[in-house]
Amino acid sequence: MADIQxxxxxxxxxxLEKSxxxxxKNYRRYLPxxxxxxxxxxxxxxxxxxLSILIAILYFVVQEAWVRALVYNGLLVSMIYSLFVLLLSIGLYSASYTVPIAVTNEVKSKMVVKMNKRLEVLKEAxxxxxxxxxxxxxxxxGKFNLKDIRASVMDFIQKGFPNVQYIKEMVSDEIIKPVEKSVANYIAEMSSVLVAKLKDSPVKIQQVAEATGTKAEFVVLMVKxxxxxxxxxxxxxxxxMEYVPSGATPLSIAQAMQPAQPAMAMQKTAGGIPVDAPIFLDQQGKPAATLVQSPGSSNLPSIDAVKIRLAEKKxxxxxxxxxxxxxxxGIDAYVSKSETLESQLDFLKHRLALLEKVQDPKHYCLICFQSIAGDGGxxxxxxxxxxxxxxxxxWLAKHEECPWCEQKINAFPSP
Incomplete structure (x- = not known):
């Protein structure tokens, strides 16, 4: 901004100087x-x-010797100087000397040419x-109307630099067109890059922005x-959040559909109760959570899957x-959506902590992670x-689902 100003x-x-x-009209100012x-x-x-004429008259009028000698010397100097001027004039005439006004116009023309070159350099910059x-x-x-590049360029300049108005004609005719062309070339170049990155498979917008050295807002603007x-x-x-080519499956759905790799094992809970169930393994091959099969329930995703959902929610x-x-x-839609997303984020955070600490959801409280052996209510x-x-x-004041299987909870004490 400072450079532009x-x-x-x-x-x-x-x-202004050129004008x-x-x-x-003062040609003397430009004389060499x-x-x-x-x-x-x-x-x-x-x-x-x-002055020489006056001195000559005095020579014949005054009688004092010293005055006549002084006047004589003055006349002699005047004659010598006049002879010098005569010889100088003859020399200038012989050399076809240019009159001062013509010389002034030539000097002014050279100055204007230099200023024009300076203006060209400044305008290009x-x-x-x-x-x-x-x-x-x-x-x-993302603050640009791609459908009308010229209008967007004009609007950006006028709003960002209101003092441009004192060179309004120059900006309108000599600056806007090259800027519009440069921006259009950049948009065309980025369009080719984005087509190559987006045409084959679903991809996260943020990943595309990082790969192209731009921002997510720009990628969204271009994609639309x-x-x-x-x-x-x-x-x-x-x-x-994500671009999905026609006929492809969104990444979030594809990740949720990927089956976890179970490793069958006999394990015991901290309370000594044996549980015969498959164990989910995370990417490091460590047990992530116990798989619970019940009527109406689905396979529980791994810790890594929950982490992915947590990152997506953020x-x-x-x-x-x-x-x-x-x-x-609008603000109403934003507040409503934010509250929903924050609630879902809180749910996923608790679920991640739950999967990391509890392996048996039937014998441990899914809120405090402590054993329920012998507890009533x-x-x-x-x-x-x-x-x-x-x-x-x-928990039910904030969420309706079980943090383990995401089934709706019937809030009544068990017998």
């Missing part, structure tokens, strides 16, 4: 040194000539600075524009915030997973 000020100053030189010397010579002779600023602060932040143009055939998921929260800041959603979900009654009340 500096270029604008320099262009303004050089333009002043062109319109200045040799012409100034000649001018002073002739001015001196012009003053000395009438200003064009590059505007282009880089529009790409970094407009395009990459490319979808409208028919350059891509697919869709953006909710809150623009990204959804950030995306919702970005969508609100861009004005894509329990609450159980449809898959018989246990909760202390007082803990269940606090």
């Amino acid at each position: 500096d270029f604008i000020n320099q262009i303004h100053d050089v333009t 002043h030189v062109i319109n200045d 040194k040799r012409h100034r010397f000649l001018r002073s010579v002739y001015q001196t002779w012009a003053c000395l000539f009438p 200003l064009e590059r600075a505007f282009t880089n600023s529009i790409i970094a602060d407009g395009l990459h932040k 524009w490319m979808l409208d143009k028919g350059m891509l055939d697919g869709m953006l998921t909710e809150f623009d 990204q959804e929260i950030e995306a919702a915030k970005a969508a609100y800041e861009r004005g894509d959603i 329990l609450v159980r979900c449809p898959n018989d997973h246990a909760f202390h009654l007082d803990h269940a009340q606090g």
Whole structure:
């Protein structure tokens, strides 16, 4: 921004100076040194000539010897100087000496040519600075209308640099067109890059932004524009977190559908109760959680799967915030969505801690992670997973599902 302001000020100053030189009528200001010397010579002779006439009259009028001697010397000096001027004039005439006004116009023309070259350099620098600023602060932040590049460029310049108005004509005609062309070339180049990265398989928007050295807002802006143009055939998921080509399965669904690798083993809980069940292994091959099969329940995902969902939920929260800041959603929708996402995030955090600490959901409270052996007043979900009654009340105030199997909890004490 500071560089752009500096270029604008320099262009303004050089333009004013150029206008002043062109319109200045005082030719003497632009005379070279040799012409100034000649001018002073002739001015001196012009003053000395009438003075010589006066001195000659005094020579015949005054009778004092010393005055006549002084007057004689003055006349002698005047005659010698006049002879010098005569010889100088003959020499200048022989050399076809150019008159001062013509010399002044030539000097002024050279000055204007230099100023024009200086303006060209400054304008090219200003064009590059505007282009880089529009790409970094407009395009990459998703604040740009790709359907009307020229209008977006004009709007960016006018709002970002209101003092451009004193060179308004120059900016409109000589700066906007090159900047518009440079931005259009950048958009075309990035379109080719994004088509290559998005056409084959689903991909996270943030990953594309990191791979291209841009920002997620820019990738979303480009993808939406490319979808409208028919350059891509697919869709953006909710809150623009992921691009999915037509006919492909979103990454979040594909990851949830991947079966965990069970390792059959006999294990004992901390309370000494044997449980014959397969054990999920995480990426390091360590037990992640016990697989519980009950009517209406599904295979429990691994710890890594929950971590992935947790990271995605955080990204959804950030995306919702970005969508609100861009004005894509209103404040009511943003508040409602944020509350839902925060509740889901809290659920996943608890579920991750649960999977890391509990292996038997029927004999340990899924809230405090302590054994329920001998405890009365329990609450159980449809898959018989246990909760202390007082803990269940606090949990049910925020969530309806069991953190182990995600089945809806019937809030009543077990007998």
